[in-house]
Amino acid sequence: MAKTEDYNLGEFTFPRGWFMIADSQELQDKPLALKFFGRDFALYRGESGRVVLLDAYCAHMGTHIAKNTTSFVVMDGQIEGDSIRCPYHAWRYGPDGKCDDIPYHDGPIPEAACIKSWQVEEKYGCIFVWHDPEDGAPDYDLPDMPEWDDPAWVRWQIDHMGELDTHPKEIIDNIADIAHLGPIHGSTLEYFESEFRGHIAIQRQGGGHKTLVTSNALLETDTWYTGPGVLMSTVKGLYDALMLITHTPVEDGRVKVWHALLVKSDNEKATEADIETARGYQEMSCQAFWQDFDVWSAKRPAVQILQLKNDGPFHKAREWYRQFYNPRAQATERQSKTDGVYTVDWMPALPEAVAAQGHRY
Template identity: 35%
Template sequence: MTVQQKIEPYVIKAEPRPERYARGWYVIGNAASVTTTPRMLEVFGTKLVAYRGEDDGAVHILDAYCPHMGGDLSGGKVCGNSVVCPFHLWSWGADGVCDDIPYAKKIPDKAVIKSWPVLERNGLVLVWQDPENNAPIPGQEPAEMTDWYSGEWTDWEMRAIPIKTLGRELVDNMADMAHFGPIHYSTVKSFRNTMEGHKFVQYMVGGHQILTEGDGGLITSVATYEGPAYMTTTMTGSMDGHPMTVHLLVSHIPVDMGNFIINFGVMMRKDPSLSPEENQRMLDEYTEKNIESFHQDVAIWNNKCIIDNPLMCDGDGPIHMVRKWYSQFMTNVADIRPDQVKAREHVTIDGPTVDEVLAAQRQ
């Protein structure tokens, strides 16, 4: 008689985490979200102020607390290209250097606060975060979306969604093929991931709870992370019998180590057969349906635990692959390993490719 070996329960592990935020570009909103009225940003465990200069029209982002007596610059006002503290009217230039104290004969040499690198691209405003305080890495800026500049697409329809967990949980979705059925009521016909350098891509073909292609047909989805927090997805399908091609934006920005905000956006290719009002109606309807879909994920994220040693099975997507890729942004630049950035591909479900489906739809 053989004695059955006792198997110990699996122990979930979550490693201690020092306060550190991934290196990269983060969306704070669309271009219209920053004006000459100072805007408070509670991000990266601190408070920043974003404003648009009256003279140069550019967006500037500074540390929000005045080092004089701790006043909050986001409660002040913009004067020229500077922001003026409401407490004692110290004025801080776009470079972070104090440029005026109305009652002082000499500005202290140490009167400098941090000025954060800013990028305006694709109708969006992004800020660069680097725990080593290095300048933005050349070649890691989000690529220009020619569609946004073409006039053939709508502008971004934006929403901000608060989430109570680590940003890495969102990035896991890029490889988590198995969650689409239970969470999004979608069917997956093919699922493939690639990584190289600062990019990670998900290619998926299947059914969808929002978009369809005919009756029970296929949609295509190509989702691309450029850095740790800027992801755009191009999807094709139809809604209410109208063919649709949309770009989705999903860019999370940490509030602190246990909370982040998803800046979610939708752009839609305009249907020339529809009026502007009808195109806007379709955009609004699709956006709201996507928000509902996202809240299906939110309900999971807000209640699940952090698990650093997930117990995987052979049908899962490459969670370890996407986490290794993501880890480069939590690593000092000098310590990045080749395996964190080398080109790799993983096919979870081998089926019709995105290119094959698009080619068949064009016929």
């Protein structure tokens, strides 16, 4: 397992950005104990529906707030309003992380009775956190997805791909990787190009595909990272679809991964049959992603790539990724080193007719 330092990514062990930490459906009336970025968290949903992420350990004596099943505090329901009680001595913390009640204490609550509260956002059935080693506010937004609220589209159910003893860098390489599309995914490529623009990294490709289209049709995808951990792709194949792949560092050199697919039906409002079709298509998409996963789960780290000219712009993708491991004050200068469109000699760039249809990014 290689670490951030081995890849020479930058000053920070974990990157700045928006990262998925949970599937909304996992978060019911009990808090979840999570581990990401090498630290422990307690995630819960307040009675108003608000999602709250706190560091896991109580300021009093260090109890893990979300890892207890036997305390009467927990058995009686530890969430009150949008606050949560610690299992050990029942101190209660608000969504801002400040202790707002100590049952056996009169007088003011000490300032230090506080745990860090993290900025979270719930969107398209996922819960995201803003992680920043410099503790700044978000410098970009999560992508919008109006299709989520369009009844013609079948909402996804998230595929939990699990964790890999792999640095997320190895996953990022995929955005530039033209030469794996044939061997791994069975594509017969007709065009391919890469673009980096600020905090966005894009791949546009089209070609035949063994599973996701019928015999002569093209599978066309427009795929983009918004920051280092959230990938979306508009997929034109058997159906119009939007793919989501998210990955979040658990520890240095270990990553957790999710996949999902939103599928457009032919009806104004998707029917039961459309939902079934969409689930089947998501399964096929998941299998296609599994082909990448299969390699990642058993490869040694590619700290150095034995790179060929026609491999696609791995070096640009790696440079692009470095901006998130370094102070944001350097981001603009770093982006200027990678901003641009990149093609390889052996494959045409995006055809004008396709470009004319417009793309999301």
